[in-house]
Each structure stands twice: as structure tokens, then as C-alpha cells.
Amino acid sequence: MLATQGYVVGIEISGSGTRQSVALADLDGNILYQLRRPLEYIPDTTTLLQLLEAMLGEVLDPEHLRDGRVLRVGVAVGGPVDASQGIVRTLYHAHGWDNFPLQDYLAERLNVPCIIDNNANAAALAEVLYGAGIGERVALYVGLGRGIGGGLIVNGRIYHGVTSTAGEIGHLLVMQNGPKCSCGGYGHLEAIASAQAIVRTMIGRAVEHPATLAAIQRLTEGRAERITVGQIFQLAAEGDEVARCLIDEVLTYLAFALANIVHLVNPGMIILGGSVALVGEPLIAPLRERLRALCLPAASQHLRIVQGKLGPQASLVGAVTLALQDL
Structure with missing residues (x-):
């Protein structure tokens, strides 16, 4: 400097x-x-x-x-x-x-x-220079918030691609004829695994399951629209079937997207940030298992999946x- x-x-x-x-x-x-x-x-x-x-x-x-x-x-x-x-x-x-x-x-x-x-x-x-990824030569950051964004850092530099769209993981197609994305496309990861998508799907499905709806009302003190991703994970851990199935779907499609990137880019670390990542190990542990199952051993044997350190x-x-x- x-x-x-x-x-x-x-x-x-x-x-x-x-x-x-x-x-x-x-x-x-x-x-x-x-x-x-x-x-x-x-x-x-x-x-x-x-x-x-x-x-x-x-x-x-x-x-x-x-x-x-x-x-x-x-x-x-x-x-x-x-x-x-x-x-x-x-x-x-x-x-x-x-x-x-x-x-x-x-x-x-x-x-x-x-x-x-x-x-x-x-x-x-920031995560590679000051946070969870210090010293990583190739690291993928995935921001799981209202939307889903990604950034690829190679040798301490942002990899932008030709027109600055490298890392747009939120717009990876993971489900044919899936839900509509904010960009207008269908079946993109953001439309399934962003905080907004998870909450919207949970509320929509709970309407047809009185026990789940009652559990949401209990957690949110009657403000169902205010339920958080963390509370949905909590419901899943408590055995609520609607929440459990939804979290399973989110993990499935997130793992599909990440497995494809792992094979293409071969990062040493995937750093998860944004509000969804605040859930911590209940998100990260099953994601690790799925990636181990989906990826070639050579591509994933040195891969670490961690929560970002810089938070909001x-x-x-x-x-x-x-x-x-x-x-």
C-alpha cells in the first residue's frame, strides 16, 4: 500500500x-x-x-x-x-x-x-482478506439473504468474468419450471433458497396444515408473516413435517448448485453469509454431507464449508x- x-x-x-x-x-x-x-x-x-x-x-x-x-x-x-x-x-x-x-x-x-x-x-x-477465508487461494462466497449472490475470489482478487456477472449463483437454474425469480426467470436458486423464498413458501404451505400454522403463530406471537428462516429451522428440528420437507428441499437445491460450482471451479472453501447462514450448523452440517455425496472425492476432499465471520x-x-x- x-x-x-x-x-x-x-x-x-x-x-x-x-x-x-x-x-x-x-x-x-x-x-x-x-x-x-x-x-x-x-x-x-x-x-x-x-x-x-x-x-x-x-x-x-x-x-x-x-x-x-x-x-x-x-x-x-x-x-x-x-x-x-x-x-x-x-x-x-x-x-x-x-x-x-x-x-x-x-x-x-x-x-x-x-x-x-x-x-x-x-x-x-472482505471475508477472504479479513474474515473466515484468510489465506484461501480460491474461495467462493455465497450470500444467502433476501436474494442470493455470490463472489469468487482467486489469489486475493475478485473474479469478474467478461461482463462482471461471474458469481451470480442465485440465477443458476436448479429446477425446471420452478418458481419465478426476481429477475423474471423460473427455477433459479434464489427463487427457492433465499430467505424471502423460504419464508414465502413456508407461509403458503402452512395454510393447508393447521398444526403447522398454529406453531408459526406461537413462534411469531400471531404475526405469521414475520417468521424467520431461523424459526423455520427450529420448527423442522422440533419435528414439524412441513418445515422439515421445506428445509430438505432448500438443502437439496442449494447442494445441486454448489456441487456444480465445486466441479467447475474447485474452490478450497465455500463461505456462507447472509441471514440464512446465521442458522449455522443446522444448515452447514447437512450441506457438507450432501456435497460429499454429490462431488467427486478429488474435488471435495479438501473443501471446507464455513459460516462467514463478518455477519451483517x-x-x-x-x-x-x-x-x-x-x-
């Missing part, structure tokens, strides 16, 4: 545009100050950018910048990004972001070089990490 004094800024924009975070970090990647501002509604582009500018104004207060200036800004975006051009291709759950030149917009506004990438790529980089901070730490690259 050539620079010895100053700061970087990390920005996280969620796929729905309803959750923004801004962090100021030193050149060792330590976050010194951060803001998180959720919105109760899905904003348009202008509203979101105005909110970000207000947050940046607060973070970049001269009081916080006593040891120099901001050298670079990194942005982790919850949707497809053309990292080479700095363009947000779209946010599936928000409006007005199609082919938006966010990198140029922020660089011009802040008069600082800016780098943007997909949030799963950013989280992947992974994308924001990733944004900071993007800003620090080659500084």
Missing part, C-alpha cells in the same frame, strides 16, 4: 434501496465511524442519492478527518453491476437504477476516485476493502 495517511469511505446500498450504510475507515481497514439509515419504503433514485449525500456529509465532517483526506470511496451494491464501467445495471427490488453511472456520479460529487461492485463480490473479498457487516466491510485495493 503506497498511501500512509488518510481515509477511505465504504458505502453499502441494499438491493431494495431501503438500507444504506456509510463508513469511514483508516488505511488498515478499521472502521472509525459509521451510519446506517433504513427507509420504510422503496425510494426512487433521487431520494436515495439525497439520503446518501446527507449521510456522507455527516461521515465526512472535518472533525472525523484530522489525519488527512479521503483517498477513495468503495461502494457495494445489492444488484448487478458492471464493475469495469462503474455502472449499476439494475436493482431488482427498486426503481430508476437501470444502467445508472454511480461511480462517475459519486466521483464527481466527492472529487475522490470511486470504485463500485456487487455486494456479494465485496463481501467475498460483510458488505460494508467489503465496500471499505474495495476502496483499499491498490491504494
